[in-house]
């Protein structure tokens with residue numbers, strides 16, 4: 197469900213025609229629909245209303261400040277995985293009580309910043325991390341609120357790169373180790389055990405893995421409760437799937453129904469960390485057709501956006517619908533459109549640089565604008581400047597108006613931190629030149 201529509205021979209984001217927007221802001225450009233993001237949050241809340249969850253949006257999916265502001269205004273908290281994301285949250289004045297600090301490799305400095313900001317929870321993923329957090333909290337004279345991230349060894353049946361809750365993944369600790377860690381946190385005067393968490397993967401399109409994983413976490417919570425009076429939260433992580441190719445992902449109600457009995461029986465409150473599902477379908481990438489060519493019996497449409505702008509197709513073989521911003525309507529979700537098949541490729545010097553492969557696409561002339569759908573999550577967030585391509589601008593549409601909420605990078609930006617004339621400096625400890633040779 198989103199607010200991108202075809203109407204009178206054009207694609208629109210809410211009430212703004214995408215071809216006009218492309219002319220105004222240039223291409224490539226990421227365009228987000230504020231109304232779609234609000235809809236998603238409201239529908240999620242409605243589905244889980246009786247559980248009154250704390251919804252902490254996973255900033256890494258799309259950390260644009262204007263996008264975060266929309267989510268904060270909707271009452272969301274934030275799930276962060278770095279000091280950089282914490283800085284974004286602080287810049288917007290997000291209250292610490294609505295921030296959850298996740299991540300498998302938090303540094304001492306990040307822990308200190310999190311404690312200073314009064315975050316609601318640190319989700320801890322290993323024993324040495326718990327040790328360090330205890331040390332840092334003790335040194336600051338603070339008590340650190342702790343969740344233990346468990347690895348429930350459940351197969352979410354998604355892409356292997358975005359599977360996180362199997363035994364062989366680097367995330368979390370297994371249930372036995374988790375129990376030990378939780379007990380240790382509950383006993384420490386510098387730590388307060390407040391949550392048990394799991395996050396089984398991303399783009400999870402069935403509800404059973406959630407029930408299975410959260411069931412295991414809740415069983416552990418029940419065992420721990422006598423020793424952990426501060427245990428307050430069951431954190432089910434994120435990972436809800438979105439509609440990319442077809443309508444394969446279940447609705448919010450289905451996820452809610454799967455976990456409701458477990459949460460109710462636990463007597464704990466529900467915390468969740470959705471990223472993709474709130475913003476994924478709320479964004480498109482606009483690209484302009486540069487050339488069309490044929491070779492090896494194939495049609496290639498070469499556009500001005502590449503893998504540096506949108507990495508997901510190259511990295512995960514991700515499927516994103518692509519359609520011209522003007523002309524006939526796109527096919528319904530899950531169906532093929534009319535037109536000769538083409539690969540839509542970018543200008544980057546890599547064979548893996550494509551946005552879509554083997555897609556039916558109407559004829560497009562050079563200069564035509566294409567919309568790549570479903571790129572609101574892990575789109576700009578994963579963009580790079582590879583091939584010295586400035587990153588695209590980001591635009592937020594709200595009703596009939598738009599704002600450029602991140603400017604297009606310039607060539608000067610690309611070189612801003614480089615110091616070709618930096619003086620060389622000597623170090624004290626030098627390898628014996630003989631030894632080095």
Ligand SMILES: *Cc1c(COP(=O)(O)O)cnc(C)c1O
Pocket residue numbers: 254256257275277298299395397398399433434435436469470471472473573
């Ligand atoms: C990435 C991540 C999320 C969000 O995942 P989505 O698939 O975008 O919903 C939530 N929690 C943690 C710990 C994560 O690392």
